[in-house]
Amino acid sequence: MCANSAERRPRCAARLLAAFAWLSGLGLPVLLGLAISFLIARGGSTLGPSLLFGDVPALAALTGRAPVFDGLWPALAGTLALVVGTCLIALPVGIASGIYLSEFARGRWARLVNLCVDVLAAVPSILMGLLGFGLILLLRRTLLPDAGTCLLLAIACMALLVLPYSIRTTEAALQGLPEPLRLIGPSLGLTPKQNLCRVLLPTSSRGVLGGAVLTIGRAAEDLAVILLTGVVASSGLPAGLTSRFEAIPFRIFYLASEHRTGAELELAFGAAVVLMGLTAFLFGLAHLLHGGLRRRIL
Amino acid sequence: MSRLASLLVVLGVAGVAAFLVASALPLFASGEFFEILLGRWRPYASPGEFGIAPMIVGTILLAATATLLAAPAAIGLVAFAHGIAPRPLARLAMASVHFMTGIPTVLYGFVSVSLLVPFLRNAGAGGFSLLGAGLTLAALVLPTITLTLHSRIEATGLEVRLDCAALGMRPADTFLRVLLPRSGPGLLSATLLGFCRAAGDTVVALMVAGNAPQFPSSYLDSVRTLTAHIALVLSTDWSSPEFRSIAAAGLLLFVFNTALTAALRRLGPAEPPHVRELR
Numbered sequence: 001m002c003a004n005s006a007e008r009r010p011r012c013a014a015r016l017l018a019a020f021a022w023l024s025g026l027g028l029p030v031l032l033g034l035a036i037s038f039l040i041a042r043g044g045s046t047l048g049p050s051l052l053f054g055d056v057p058a059l060a061a062l063t064g065r066a067p068v069f070d071g072l073w074p075a076l077a078g079t080l081a082l083v084v085g086t087c088l089i090a091l092p093v094g095i096a097s098g099i100y101l102s103e104f105a106r107g108r109w110a111r112l113v114n115l116c117v118d119v120l121a122a123v124p125s126i127l128m129g130l131l132g133f134g135l136i137l138l139l140r141r142t143l144l145p146d147a148g149t150c151l152l153l154a155i156a157c158m159a160l161l162v163l164p165y166s167i168r169t170t171e172a173a174l175q176g177l178p179e180p181l182r183l184i185g186p187s188l189g190l191t192p193k194q195n196l197c198r199v200l201l202p203t204s205s206r207g208v209l210g211g212a213v214l215t216i217g218r219a220a221e222d223l224a225v226i227l228l229t230g231v232v233a234s235s236g237l238p239a240g241l242t243s244r245f246e247a248i249p250f251r252i253f254y255l256a257s258e259h260r261t262g263a264e265l266e267l268a269f270g271a272a273v274v275l276m277g278l279t280a281f282l283f284g285l286a287h288l289l290h291g292g293l294r295r296r297i298l
Numbered sequence: 299m300s301r302l303a304s305l306l307v308v309l310g311v312a313g314v315a316a317f318l319v320a321s322a323l324p325l326f327a328s329g330e331f332f333e334i335l336l337g338r339w340r341p342y343a344s345p346g347e348f349g350i351a352p353m354i355v356g357t358i359l360l361a362a363t364a365t366l367l368a369a370p371a372a373i374g375l376v377a378f379a380h381g382i383a384p385r386p387l388a389r390l391a392m393a394s395v396h397f398m399t400g401i402p403t404v405l406y407g408f409v410s411v412s413l414l415v416p417f418l419r420n421a422g423a424g425g426f427s428l429l430g431a432g433l434t435l436a437a438l439v440l441p442t443i444t445l446t447l448h449s450r451i452e453a454t455g456l457e458v459r460l461d462c463a464a465l466g467m468r469p470a471d472t473f474l475r476v477l478l479p480r481s482g483p484g485l486l487s488a489t490l491l492g493f494c495r496a497a498g499d500t501v502v503a504l505m506v507a508g509n510a511p512q513f514p515s516s517y518l519d520s521v522r523t524l525t526a527h528i529a530l531v532l533s534t535d536w537s538s539p540e541f542r543s544i545a546a547a548g549l550l551l552f553v554f555n556t557a558l559t560a561a562l563r564r565l566g567p568a569e570p571p572h573v574r575e576l577r
Contacts (some may be wrong), residue, residue, distance in 0.1 A: 011471075017374075018382055018470040024371045025378030025391040028440075031393050035409050042412075096303030104300060113304045115563075116311040123314065123552065124498030124560040126525045130548045131314060135323050137536040160310055167307070221402035224500035227529050249404040249501075256411050256505065272408050276401070283400035 043269030078245035085155035094166025103173035121164035122177040129228030149230035169211025210289035321545040356521035364430035372443040381469030407505035424518030426508035450484030498500035500525040
């Protein structure tokens with residue numbers, strides 16, 4: 001196929017590239033499909049009320065009157081509490097900062113904020129966990145001798161982790177607006193603030209919302225942060241901001257290495273399918289809202 | 299209001315940096331920092347050693363393996379999407395890559411533990427090892443590298459592609475001789491970004507790499523990364539040597555990632571999409 005003569009070597013490289021491109025372009029969807037169908041085949045059979053609640057009646061489990069020991073409900077409730085708390089902190093700050101960076105920031109301060117967002121986005125998530133953990137050790141030493149890792153701490157650290165996603169997606173949604181739309185308000189005499197509130201934000205709201213959904217997905221899946229800030233294998237429903245909690249990613253991680261019976265491994269597969277379904281739903285929702293501007297590529 | 303929020307962001311980053319430096323500061327004061335950096339991890343020896351050198355080596359080896367496995371596949375995928383494949387197939391491939399960004403990290407680890415590790419063990423190639431973790435991490439960083447390179451290549455104007463087509467160049471030639479070289483340092487920054495993400499990942503390393511604090515002598519050996527070290531070491535006191543060890547690991551990761559981020563900004567900032575459309 002490829003001759004050895006010098007002038008034909010370039011064609012050889014291009015052919016190799018083409019062959020390799022076909023291999024990776026077709027191989028990736030096939031491998032991905034195989035991995036996902038493996039998960040569904042192993043975990044799909046466990047789906048049902050008993051996956052969530054074990055053998056406790058659903059209503060009693062939902063209201064917390066009966067503890068659930070062999071179901072996912074406490075972990076799901078823990079993840080929900082974590083995500084809601086994280087969003088309450090991260091979304092207002094993130095969206096406001098995104099608006100600021102896109103619409104108002106000029107000069108040196110803008111460069112500094114931009115640099116800070118980039119640095120924050122590059123911080124490995126385990127360092128946010130280390131931050132929370134170290135904070136507790138420090139508090140124990142100084143002000144509160146009996147401080148411990150808890151839901152509130154995990155929420156604060158998780159908020160710091162997902163903040164850059166919220167900022168960048170908001171910024172991208174606003175920056176994606178066409179230039180004529182940006183100019184028409186001021187040309188009719190709107191002040192920059194009026195233009196922002198009446199024109200720019202309403203027209204980019206889908207993008208901003210899509211960013212918020214991606215932020216939620218990130219907060220639901222991260223494990224490294226909560227590993228060091230209060231997740232445990234069995235705590236029941238989260239009792240409050242100062243108590244420890246369970247989470248779906250941790251349940252999968254824990255059961256993958258510590259399962260003692262086949263039933264526990266089945267539970268891990270069930271949890272994996274639930275988490276997969278949850279994130280696929282969020283991903284699809286963000287995609288619908290977003291039109292696909294900027295994803296999690298950091 | 300929004301200015302206040304941006305102030306919070308800056309304060310947050312300053313807080314993270316200050317905290318990491320503060321927790322490692324006693325090490326600098328006592329001159330132990332380099333001892334920890336170059337030492338081994340033997341906490342139960344009679345003068346205990348709390349060094350992180352094996353973890354540094356493990357992190358670099360694992361991240362480099364993952365990046366070197368993922369980068370060629372990323373080039374293949376981007377070439378596939380830019381002209382080599384018919385449109386529907388190209389869209390399918392890129393949609394798969396996009397979808398991979400949404401898959402939780404813990405699922406990469408979980409699938410690897412239940413499929414790849416038994417497979418490697420049956421093939422007599424280790425199991426929980428540098429190889430297994432490297433393959434898994436390669437899948438994790440593949441979307442990062444692919445999408446970064448893809449956006450850089452997309453920034454090349456339509457005229458260039460039309461010129462190439464008018465000259466009768468085939469898609470593979472166009473990609474290899476024109477688009478890839480014209481993306482400038484695109485490949486380099488995509489690869490560096492992938493390395494950054496591989497080095498910063500905790501969960502895959504923790505689940506698949508085996509976590510033995512040793513210098514690996516082959517690809518079938520177990521390794522422990524800096525991130526896994528931070529997650530594994532139990533410390534109960536601010537001034538304990540265990541906490542100092544993980545504080546040093548944390549500071550090292552932070553400095554490394556920040557430096558690489560700064561370098562990537564030098565290599566050319568990603569243009570916001572609307573600038574591209576206006577030109």
